[in-house]
Amino acid sequence: MEATQMPDGKKIDIGLLQKLLDHFQGSVLGRLVAKIDPRVLNDLRELIRLMEQRDPRIMLIGRRGAGKSSLINAILGAPACPTGSVTAGNQECRWEVVEAGGKRFRVLDTKGAGQGDDPAGPDRSALALVKEQIRAECPDIILFVCKAKEVDANIQPDLQFLGEVMQFARSQYSVGACHLVGVITQVDELDPAHVSTPPFDHPVKRGHIEKAAAHLARLLELHYPFARQDSILIRPVCSYLYFHEGKIECDRRWQIVELVKEILGLLPEPAKLRMLKVGQFKDIQTSLAGRIVNTFSVVAGLVGAEPIPFADLPILTSLQVTMIAMIQAVAGREADLKAAKEFLVATGIDLTSAFTLREVARALIKLWPTGGNVISGTIAGTFTKILGTAATKFFIGGDDLAVVRDYLTTNLPRS
Numbered sequence: 070m071e072a073t074q075m076p077d078g079k080k081i082d083i084g085l086l087q088k089l090l091d092h093f094q095g096s097v098l099g100r101l102v103a104k105i106d107p108r109v110l111n112d113l114r115e116l117i118r119l120m121e122q123r124d125p126r127i128m129l130i131g132r133r134g135a136g137k138s139s140l141i142n143a144i145l146g147a148p149a150c151p152t153g154s155v156t157a158g159n160q161e162c163r164w165e166v167v168e169a170g171g172k173r174f175r176v177l178d179t180k181g182a183g184q185g186d187d188p189a190g191p192d193r194s195a196l197a198l199v200k201e202q203i204r205a206e207c208p209d210i211i212l213f214v215c216k217a218k219e220v221d222a223n224i225q226p227d228l229q230f231l232g233e234v235m236q237f238a239r240s241q242y243s244v245g246a247c248h249l250v251g252v253i254t255q256v257d258e259l260d261p262a263h264v265s266t267p268p269f270d271h272p273v274k275r276g277h278i279e280k281a282a283a284h285l286a287r288l289l290e291l292h293y294p295f296a297r298q299d300s301i302l303i304r305p306v307c308s309y310l311y312f313h314e315g316k317i318e319c320d321r322r323w324q325i326v327e328l329v330k331e332i333l334g335l336l337p338e339p340a341k342l343r344m345l346k347v348g349q350f351k352d353i354q355t356s357l358a359g360r361i362v363n364t365f366s367v368v369a370g371l372v373g374a375e376p377i378p379f380a381d382l383p384i385l386t387s388l389q390v391t392m393i394a395m396i397q398a399v400a401g402r403e404a405d406l407k408a409a410k411e412f413l414v415a416t417g418i419d420l421t422s423a424f425t426l427r428e429v430a431r432a433l434i435k436l437w438p439t440g441g442n443v444i445s446g447t448i449a450g451t452f453t454k455i456l457g458t459a460a461t462k463f464f465i466g467g468d469d470l471a472v473v474r475d476y477l478t479t480n481l482p483r484s
């Protein structure tokens with residue numbers, strides 16, 4: 070274990086977490102803890118995956134004009150994809166990066182089953198191209214996009230296309246690798262059409278939106294081959310955004326944030342952080358940060374309690390700085406250690422000085438006069454938790470430094 074003083078690298082050293090995970094899996098105490106609460110090691114494993122930070126992969130199925138490109142723009146809040154195709158255009162079927170304002174993900178835009186009226190079923194050559202792309206990379210999410218006014222307009226071929234695509238994806242990857250969400254677009258155009266601005270709470274309009282959603286749900290139940298094992302989400306949205314000279318001139322987006330939240334819930338860990346950048350999802354960020362803080366506290370507790378064949382102070386320090394950097398990442402910032410250290414300096418905590426820890430230790434021993442390893446484990450865990458909570462308050466809660474310092478002064482036990 071090379072951690073000497075403070076971790077030196079700029080980026081998070083996931084290797085440290087991996088080494089600790091390996092260590093705990095083999096150690097008696099680690100196994101004991103895992104036995105008491107198997108979530109600990111699983112959480113650590115998931116946190117390691119979270120930091121892989123790869124682009125989410127979203128595949129779009131729906132016919133031309135359904136609003137696939139508009140939906141992507143609505144999610145990004147920027148005109149990243151050309152819309153309003155009057156003609157089919159020569160869009161290529163391959164994974165593309167879409168990005169705007171620091172938000173990015175990958176999209177596989179497909180035209181679905183072509184014009185949708187071929188009795189022979191989906192376009193075979195289109196399907197072959199899609200399969201080639203899926204073989205290369207599995208979509209995390211398939212958005213089956215259907216115009217609200219057209220949910221009952223011969224979408225069978227598109228459904229068949231969807232079914233074949235998912236069957237292929239599941240033949241190549243595990244069941245949990247690819248999820249379906251049904252998206253009903255352009256709900257603003259449903260009757261009464263003069264109710265064209267969100268939140269569309271005209272009772273008749275709401276009735277039509279619900280009817281369209283129920284209809285698509287029923288069609289999927291009948292025709293989607295995995296209808297029984299997958300719980301399928303249906304999300305009606307309005308993606309209408311009008312850009313003029315690069316600025317938003319009209320914004321009628323509705324339920325887009327909810328859709329993104331649903332996507333976030335379905336994404337695998339490595340793809341989550343990039344998707345989090347798409348919006349300010351404080352609740353999701355807070356709960357992810359909470360998981361990070363809890364896991365690191367437990368791990369720090371283990372490091373503190375167990376005679377590990379490396380000095381525990383530098384490792385605890387590395388863990389704590391890593392934890393803070395991960396909270397920064399969840400907050401949508403760069404996960405770099407320099408900022409984490411700057412945060413610590415700003416709050417007045419010097420992790421490199423054993424003094425801080427000793428102070429805390431002395432105070433805690435008074436609180437828990439039991440003995441030995443348990444105490445040092447408890448101290449390390451408690452201290453880590455307090456630090457993590459402070460970082461969460463600052464980076465996610467948006468509390469200013471004075472508030473965070475206050476929190477630390479109140480909660481760090483004094484001797």
Ligand SMILES: Nc1nc2c(ncn2[C@@H]2O[C@H](COP(=O)(O)OP(=O)(O)O)[C@@H](O)[C@H]2O)c(=O)[nH]1
Binds near residue numbers: 135308309
């Ligand atoms: N009123 C309204 N029009 C939309 C909405 N979404 C897309 N459109 C329009 O529908 C047309 C086709 O959209 P587009 O995103 O290009 O569809 P795609 O072919 O599936 O990519 C464009 O003129 C869009 O402006 C929506 O939610 N409401």
Ligand SMILES: [Mg+2]
Binds near residue numbers: 137152154
């Ligand atoms: Mg398009």
